[in-house]
Amino acid sequence: xxxxxxxxxxxxxxxxxxxxxxxxxxxxxxxxxxxxxxxxxxxxxxxxxxxxxxxxxxxxxxxxxxxxxxxxxxxxxxxxxxxxxxxxxxxxxxxxxxxxxxxxxxxxxxxxxxxxxxxxxxxxxxxxxxxxxxxxxxxxxxxxxxxxxxxxxxxxxxxxxxxxxxxxxxxxxxxxxxxxxxxxxxxxxxxxxxxxxxxxxxxxxxxxxxxxxxxxxxxxxxxxxxxxxxxxxxxxxxxxxxxxxxxxxxxxxxxxxxxxxxxxxxxxxxxxxxxxxxxxxxxxxxxxxxxxxxxxxxxxxxxxxxxxxxxxxxxxxxxxxxxxxxxxxxxxxxxxxxxxxxxxxxxxxxxxxxxxxxxxxxxxxxxxxxxxxxxxxxxxxxxxxxxxxxxxxxxxxxxxxxxxxxxxxxxxxxxxxxxxxxxxxxxxxxxxxxxxxxxxxxxxxxxxxxxxxxxxxxxxxxxx
Numbered sequence: 319x320x321x322x323x324x325x326x327x328x329x330x331x332x333x334x335x336x337x338x339x340x341x342x343x344x345x346x347x348x349x350x351x352x353x354x355x356x357x358x359x360x361x362x363x364x365x366x367x368x369x370x371x372x373x374x375x376x377x378x379x380x381x382x383x384x385x386x387x388x389x390x391x392x393x394x395x396x397x398x399x400x401x402x403x404x405x406x407x408x409x410x411x412x413x414x415x416x417x418x419x420x421x422x423x424x425x426x427x428x429x430x431x432x433x434x435x436x437x438x439x440x441x442x443x444x445x446x447x448x449x450x451x452x453x454x455x456x457x458x459x460x461x462x463x464x465x466x467x468x469x470x471x472x473x474x475x476x477x478x479x480x481x482x483x484x485x486x487x488x489x490x491x492x493x494x495x496x497x498x499x500x501x502x503x504x505x506x507x508x509x510x511x512x513x514x515x516x517x518x519x520x521x522x523x524x525x526x527x528x529x530x531x532x533x534x535x536x537x538x539x540x541x542x543x544x545x546x547x548x549x550x551x552x553x554x555x556x557x558x559x560x561x562x563x564x565x566x567x568x569x570x571x572x573x574x575x576x577x578x579x580x581x582x583x584x585x586x587x588x589x590x591x592x593x594x595x596x597x598x599x600x601x602x603x604x605x606x607x608x609x610x611x612x613x614x615x616x617x618x619x620x621x622x623x624x625x626x627x628x629x630x631x632x633x634x635x636x637x638x639x640x641x642x643x644x645x646x647x648x649x650x651x652x653x654x655x656x657x658x659x660x661x662x663x664x665x666x667x668x669x670x671x672x673x674x675x676x677x678x679x680x681x682x683x684x685x686x687x688x689x690x691x692x693x694x695x696x697x698x699x700x701x702x703x704x705x706x707x708x709x710x711x712x713x714x715x716x717x718x719x720x721x722x723x724x725x726x727x728x729x730x731x732x733x734x735x736x737x738x739x740x741x742x743x744x745x746x747x748x749x750x751x752x753x754x755x756x757x758x759x760x761x762x763x764x765x766x767x768x769x770x771x772x773x774x775x776x777x778x779x780x781x782x
Contacts, residue, residue: 324718410651417611421445437516445612585657592775656736662752682718698736
């Protein structure tokens with residue numbers, strides 16, 4: 319079965335919308351490299367579009383009704399947006415669910431140390447990474463430090479032209495004989511992913527005796543002067559080490575985008591755009607952007623938390639009164655596109671793919687009936703009735719789409735948030751954008767696939 323390349327729908331001279339959406343997305347992933355930054359930015363855009371904070375609605379006692387635009391955030395790292403539809407909520411919701419966390423390095427709680435007059439920050443990698451990909455790159459520090467008095471210091475160092483950057487060093491090839499014999503998983507050890515941040519010793523003559531670790535002391539002085547940060551403040555910090563620099567056009571034809579965090583912001587962003595652009599639909603529209611998918615969707619801001627269920631309960635209560643049976647119907651009758659990325663076919667690594675059942679750049683939105691690993695372990699295997707409904711919607715709206723598996727059967731695999739939402743008896747299928755270099759510091763996507771995702775997500779909200 320052959321799927322047409324989506325670029326053929328946009329001949330030269332008719333690609334303005336595709337490229338314009340790509341530009342807005344590039345800005346988003348360049349500016350928003352952490353979950354907190356994503357939530358902060360999207361709330362700002364949602365407010366401009368007329369969305370109201372659920373907490374303020376509850377406090378005011380205002381009744382929730384058709385057409386209301388509502389957002390709810392959790393701990394700054396999870397965002398749910400609702401546009402209340404024309405049908406009662408118990409008829410179900412159309413939900414676009416994606417995650418906004420990405421693989422990275424996190425600073426440990428006691429990160430700063432000195433060794434041979436070099437100051438370094440100790441890290442712990444987050445999510446599935448090839449550790450050797452994270453060395454010799456310009457890296458930036460993003461996150462927050464919360465002081466004991468509750469003051470929050472926002473950290474973003476390494477993105478401006480005038481900022482310094484940081485990095486993890488690697489062994490020179492001339493001395494790497496033993497290293498080159500190691501398996502890829504062992505070439506760089508997790509405990510060696512420490513970030514070099516300074517080499518000038520402390521120079522205050524009056525306190526010379528106190529400065530046994532003079533370079534570390536100098537770094538601490540800089541942190542104190544420029545950010546009012548003490549060493550102990552790292553105990554209540556959340557600092558992420560990410561690739562420094564902006565997303566860039568990729569290829570002579572500028573058809574692709576190279577950037578950090580496509581997985582899964584390349585699905586989160588068109589999901590957000592879809593709920594902003596779909597208007598008031600028959601069913602209530604939801605855009606659900608969660609944290610911690612890369613480590614199992616755990617914790618208060620992951621999909622396994624009760625936050626989304628509690629939020630739906632609050633909305634039902636604001637619509638006239640909470641009822642457990644109505645809540646159960648609202649959840650059970652809902653339909654979900656679990657919007658997560660798929661592996662794009664790479665001709666350089668063809669052996670891990672089965673060509674009839676894999677995703678290709680330029681062929682549009684990807685549907686994965688199941689993910690999981692090997693014997694579909696850990697997957698949500700979508701019903702064919704639901705897939706047939708989605709096929710009809712996509713075809714009637716001229717959305718380019720394709721179907722895929724995540725590699726050959728015994729090759730490996732992965733999971734998404736799909737199975738968690740399916741626990742509420744919802745109809746769920748994985749859908750998203752194909753990605754090359756998935757989980758690497760710099761990933762690649764096709765602009766036309768990104769645009770088709772937005773079109774597909776919008777059609778789903780309107781017609782599912």
